[in-house]
Amino acid sequence: MSILVTGSSGFVGLNIVEELLARGEVVIGVSDRPMPAIAAFEFAELSGHLVQIVADVRNEVCMRRLIDEYGVRRIVHAAAITSNAEREKAQASLTIGVNLGGLTAVASAAVASGVERLVLVSSNAIFGPTPDYVLLDEGWPKAPFNLYSLSKWTGEMILEQYGASTGLDWVAGRLAGVFGPWEYRTGIRDTMNPVFQANTLALAGKPAFLPRRGTSNWHFSRDAASALITLLDAPSTQHRIYNLGTPYVWSIADWCDRLAARFPEFHIHVGEGEGTPINLYGDQDGGILSGDRFTQEFGPTGRFDLDAAFDHLIEWQERHDHFGLKSAS
Structure with a gap:
């Protein structure tokens, strides 16, 4: 059994991959580029086993082939373009294509291959501008203000609908400003x-x-990765969506x-x-960003x-x- 991590060469993805390898997991890392050489070298010393694959997460046929070939049972979907206003003007279709097309392709492949759980890396950006220092729980009104935040909120809704119609076991973890x-x-x-x-x-x-x-x-990347992996590991979850803010x-x-x-x-x-x-x-x-729901359960x-x-x-x-x-x- 192995775990697929999309966006594995990105910032959050590298933290997730490292923690999974440190505990001995077989990790299939998929990204649009190889991970930095220093990361690959260091990860090779860990007890787990890493398979790096450069592929387009929007390609559902490719995603299903990888899931089947490597016996993937669980997925952390971290692949995304975190775009600013300039990129959105120049690359709107790419941003939406990766952030939503990639999620849909991975989710569809997961259903076709009987994957046990898919964890979506989501973001507090979906809340948009909010009053200073109010505690944002999961139900706080959403006000996405750019294509990135809109794609994260839409991604959650896609999984809600798709999970209901297919039985896909999914959960989303929303991160704050990760460093x-x-x-x-x-x-x-x-x-x-x-x-x-x-x-x-x-x-x-x-x-x-x-x-x-x-x-x-501010969200330390070690804490962010650990919380997401907790959602991946849980035999069951009481909710589909968790804000992962720390205290x-x-x-x-x-x-x-x-x-x-x-x-x-x-x-x-x-x-x-x-x-x-x-x-x-x-x-x-x-x-x-609140973390109360997660803390009470996990x-x-x-x-x-x-x-x-x-x-x-x-x-x-x-x-x-x-x-x-x-x-x-």
């Missing part, structure tokens, strides 16, 4: 997490500017203060002052608070020659 190990510029994720932006500037010794402190329950609320300014202590040439200015601007995903912080959504995440990520980046940061600086 952590294995983030890099893939070319299909247009705005990097503010933590990635800040770390890049700190490594280069350049000052940074924040328009505001930028407070949220740790802090600001990008808090993170930058720790960077300044670690990198003496790095300085952060909040609200006024000079420096390279850090993109905070809009003009307001917005709501805090336990905590996160293990890494601000200090634990900072220590883990800085140490990881040092061991990995600052993967992703140098080429972006």
